[in-house]
Amino acid sequence: MKTGYLIDMDGVIYRENRLISGAADFVHQLLATGTPFLFLTNNSAPTPEDLAVRLKHLGVPGLAAKHFYTSAMNTAEFLTENDPECTVFVIGEGGLLTALHERKIANDAIRPHYVVVGEGAATMERLAKAHECIERGARLLATNPDNWCPVSSEKTRPGAGATAAFLEASSGRRAYYLGKPNGYMFHRACKKLADLALGTPENIVMIGDTMETDIRGAVEAGLHSYLVLSGSTQLENIGDYVYQPTRILQSVADLVEEIKTGKACDRLNSPAFGINGLHSTKSGNRHQTDIFAFHKPRPRPAMTK
Numbered sequence: 619m620k621t622g623y624l625i626d627m628d629g630v631i632y633r634e635n636r637l638i639s640g641a642a643d644f645v646h647q648l649l650a651t652g653t654p655f656l657f658l659t660n661n662s663a664p665t666p667e668d669l670a671v672r673l674k675h676l677g678v679p680g681l682a683a684k685h686f687y688t689s690a691m692n693t694a695e696f697l698t699e700n701d702p703e704c705t706v707f708v709i710g711e712g713g714l715l716t717a718l719h720e721r722k723i724a725n726d727a728i729r730p731h732y733v734v735v736g737e738g739a740a741t742m743e744r745l746a747k748a749h750e751c752i753e754r755g756a757r758l759l760a761t762n763p764d765n766w767c768p769v770s771s772e773k774t775r776p777g778a779g780a781t782a783a784f785l786e787a788s789s790g791r792r793a794y795y796l797g798k799p800n801g802y803m804f805h806r807a808c809k810k811l812a813d814l815a816l817g818t819p820e821n822i823v824m825i826g827d828t829m830e831t832d833i834r835g836a837v838e839a840g841l842h843s844y845l846v847l848s849g850s851t852q853l854e855n856i857g858d859y860v861y862q863p864t865r866i867l868q869s870v871a872d873l874v875e876e877i878k879t880g881k882a883c884d885r886l887n888s889p890a891f892g893i894n895g896l897h898s899t900k901s902g903n904r905h906q907t908d909i910f911a912f913h914k915p916r917p918r919p920a921m922t923k
């Protein structure tokens with residue numbers, strides 16, 4: 619059986635509103651050869667249908683909702699499996715609301731079991747409401763741990779991790795973070811990939827541009843991992859991490875020939891070295907999962923009784 623691919627999107631297929639060179643050919647070869655693949659994204663804002671349309675407009679046709687698995691879908695599956703009767707108060711966009719709705723998880727602004735935090739849609743009013751829900755006993759769940767997400771090479775936006783961190787600070791409660799690198803995300807993605815392939819692929823490879831999410835998650839899930847340098851990671855920083863990718867590629871363009879012929883490339887180190895590409899120079903922790911602060915619950919104020 620063929621190799622199956624789990625593929626990150628931002629920094630791998632596109633950056634801002636432009637395709638990464640060779641990405642359209644890469645996806646075309648995956649489709650043409652019947653290679654099993656699934657796009658895996660921590661962005662909980664879009665639905666899979668939104669993502670298929672976006673890629674079509676960027677010049678990658680032929681994709682359908684079944685080719686995408688988002689952290690919002692992962693969150694809805696997690697709740698369905700672990701607490702099927704639960705209710706939720708949500709700070710998030712259409713992709714998260716739709717995923718929860720499809721799983722028949724009810725919205726509850728009075729006494730929810732969970733506050734679910736995704737990308738976007740945070741207003742002070744919603745945050746205050748979520749804070750009240752947590753004080754009344756709701757547990758805090760975030761779709762993904764990203765504090766910030768790249769918008770362009772010079773610009774970022776706040777991510778779900780930052781919103782969850784706000785509520786962690788105000789409530790003294792610690793959030794549980796789904797999405798990459800959480801093992802549940804990889805476990806469910808592998809299952810979905812096997813369903814698409816009508817059987818578990820012999821090898822599963824995660825392709826991504828971010829060490830803390832894509833590569834760490836793949837290593838912990840026992841998968842192969844290919845790091846591409848077309849996104850947020852610079853070659854000279856890879857040695858800082860205890861977990862390492864199986865291969866380092868300049869971009870997914872390096873895989874086109876390999877997928878076409880079905881023969882594994884032996885360029886383990888690829889032509890990636892010495893590239894001066896589009897790289898983020900943003901400092902600061904990008905992901906909540908690598909932060910060990912905020913562990914202590916906030917003491918209750920004396921005046922509550």
Ligand SMILES: [Mg+2]
Pocket residue numbers: 626627628629630826827828849
């Ligand atoms: Mg990425």
